Amino acid sequence: MRKAWGAMTQSGNGPLSGVRVVELAGIGPGPFAAMLLADLGADVVRVDRPGGAGLRIDPAHDITNRNKRSVLVDLKQPGGVAQVLDLAERADVLVEGYRPGVAERLGVGPEECLARNPRLVYGRMTGWGQQGPLADTAGHDIGYIAITGALGMIGPADGPPAIPANLVGDYAGGSLYLVIGVLAALQHARAEGGTGQVVDAAIVDGTAHLTAMIHGMLAAGGWQDRRGANLLDGGTPFYDTYATADGGYMAVGALEQRFYAEFIRLLGIEDDVPGRDDLAAWEELRTAIAARFRTRTREEWTAVFQESDACVAPVLSLREAPGHPHLAARGTFVDHAGITQPAPAPRFSDTPGTLRRPPAQPGADTEEVARDWRIPSLAVPPEDPCRAEGKDPVS
Numbered sequence: 001m002r003k004a005w006g007a008m009t010q011s012g013n014g015p016l017s018g019v020r021v022v023e024l025a026g027i028g029p030g031p032f033a034a035m036l037l038a039d040l041g042a043d044v045v046r047v048d049r050p051g052g053a054g055l056r057i058d059p060a061h062d063i064t065n066r067n068k069r070s071v072l073v074d075l076k077q078p079g080g081v082a083q084v085l086d087l088a089e090r091a092d093v094l095v096e097g098y099r100p101g102v103a104e105r106l107g108v109g110p111e112e113c114l115a116r117n118p119r120l121v122y123g124r125m126t127g128w129g130q131q132g133p134l135a136d137t138a139g140h141d142i143g144y145i146a147i148t149g150a151l152g153m154i155g156p157a158d159g160p161p162a163i164p165a166n167l168v169g170d171y172a173g174g175s176l177y178l179v180i181g182v183l184a185a186l187q188h189a190r191a192e193g194g195t196g197q198v199v200d201a202a203i204v205d206g207t208a209h210l211t212a213m214i215h216g217m218l219a220a221g222g223w224q225d226r227r228g229a230n231l232l233d234g235g236t237p238f239y240d241t242y243a244t245a246d247g248g249y250m251a252v253g254a255l256e257q258r259f260y261a262e263f264i265r266l267l268g269i270e271d272d273v274p275g276r277d278d279l280a281a282w283e284e285l286r287t288a289i290a291a292r293f294r295t296r297t298r299e300e301w302t303a304v305f306q307e308s309d310a311c312v313a314p315v316l317s318l319r320e321a322p323g324h325p326h327l328a329a330r331g332t333f334v335d336h337a338g339i340t341q342p343a344p345a346p347r348f349s350d351t352p353g354t355l356r357r358p359p360a361q362p363g364a365d366t367e368e369v370a371r372d373w374r375i376p377s378l379a380v381p382p383e384d385p386c387r388a389e390g391k392d393p394v395s
Contacts, residue, residue, distance in 0.1 A: 014039070014040045015040055015351040023045065023047065023096075029175040029203065033179050034095050037179065038068050043372075044067065046069070059360075060358065062359045063339060066358060068360040070362050081106065086375045088108070089116040091120060093120070093122075094123065095125065096122075118196055119190075123199045125178050130202070141203070142163060142166075144207055145164075148173075151163070173207030173209070238260050238263065238285075246298055249314075249315035250301050251313050268292065269289070331343055
């Protein structure tokens, strides 16, 4: 199924076909945001630096660089700055993830780029934002989600906060908000009389925004400001995870009464447990559920609850997830360029996202981009900045 989906997506250009994006190379949420734009059809050119930047993995396996093209530019040289400004002049969007002030010091900040292209959307991806007491300090996902209250919500009541990889901050609060901001600004820029602008996507802002519903519940008295004491954080016995006989886990989300009734019926304990509305007996109920789950393996319980309305699912690993029957049927994961990876999302009926290219190799597409974007200076080797400015290299 995964290969069939991949073959299907080779046709169609995506809803962002025709949009040109310049990505100044970095790691984490910036490249992921640019990948999402590329998956949706944008022509994303990644500006890589000589010597590389990023993750300590083979670039051929860096999925966040799929569907992109790469040019090699030395921004520490005047010729390299000129090349980036030439790209910005022909682009619709530019994405950068430097610390505040770095792009300006390099000569490729918003002022310089918008002077060349007044309709450019200049997307800035940072953890702390462009202003504030922490703006100039280093940081990572764990710190961003810590100060916004998001990390403090996750984990057991009697243990430390649980670290959700870097999904909540970097990618949910960062990348996705950058993409939303860029697309909104692009719509404005393309409207009659519209202009380009700067999008300040700070991970702390986006992560805080993700907690909007919880803040409403907190204000209404429907959420306690502590872990493991609420409807959606494992505080209830019918919204939690339980170990199975083989060391696996099942996730239970039987919130509504009718789903809960189906859950305890299929679990086989409907006549042996207290009512779910008896809060004083919740620990007794939790103990009974846990004991029952430990009597069978994860695979056996998966078969019991399969296609039911009990809202129970096996907790799968990253390697196991692509093989789940539902995800396989939908083609949620695909095999492309020798890598099993998530397919483009979301889906579009008329302009589907596509997997067109494997992860871009640094500098591999320089001549192609120079031709397609009509920027001859890009074809000049990065170690020869004089020619990029039209000067005699020996003068």
